Amino acid sequence: MIALGVDPSLTCTGVxxxxxxTGEKLTRRVKTANRGGTLAARRGRLREAIAAxxxxxxxxxxxxxxxxxxxxQQYGAQAERHALTWWLIDQLMxxxxVVAVTPSQRAKLATGAGNAGKAVVLATVRAQHPGVTVVDDNAADALALAAAGAHWLGFEHPFTDGQATAFARVDWPS
Structure with missing residues (x-):
């Protein structure tokens, strides 16, 4: 079985x-460029990201x-960020x-601490998954999510106590 983790972003999605x-763990990033502000350009960027x-x-x-x-967080392109996430959820279902987690839950699953910053998440994920290429925090977030999903599927994953507590609080499918 494959467990998938996705950290969606308009600029760089971690997958x-x-x-x-087999125990194989892979990470990759999907980058999409801003195509402009027209509806057609914004739609095209979303469709390109989803396909990739x-x-x-x-x-x-x-x-x-x-x-x-x-x-x-109220950054630009808020509607597009939400659209990307929900279109992905639709296709993944x-x-x-599909399990959706908040940013705080993602940080807790990655490190055991809900307020962990990007550098801590990256270092922790790299330490817990030696030999796996984790190029940045986007890939680290995605791998932490995939590892939690794999654990839910029965794959052994060495959680810290904080991570185990976070895992138990996720609304996993029944």
Whole structure:
């Protein structure tokens, strides 16, 4: 079974998979450029990102874990960020169960601390997954989510006490 983790972003989405049959862990990033402010340009950017995220994946996955946008942050292109997330959720639900987590839950799953910064998340994920290429915080976030999903599927993952507590608080499918 494949566990998928997605840290969606208009500029650089982190994507990670854990194959629970082989133990293989992969990360990648999907980058999309701003095409302008017209509706057609914004739609095109979203469609390009979604295709680049989903096309390499199998038609079925054991579970997808995706980070929701931070509701408190009011950056530009807020509508597009939310659209990207919800269109991905829609498409991922056709491939298997989907779990959505908040940014704080993602940080806790990665490090055991909900207020962990990007550098701490990156260092912790790299330490917990030696031999896996984790180029930046986007890939680290995605791998932390995929690892939690793999654990839910029964794959052994060495959680700290804080991570185990965070895992237990996620609304996993029944």
């Amino acid at each position: 990670a998979t854990v194959d629970t049959a 995220i989903l096309d390499p994946l199998p038609r079925r996955v054991g579970v997808s874990v995706i980070e929701l946008p931070n509701a408190r 056709a491939r298997g169960p």
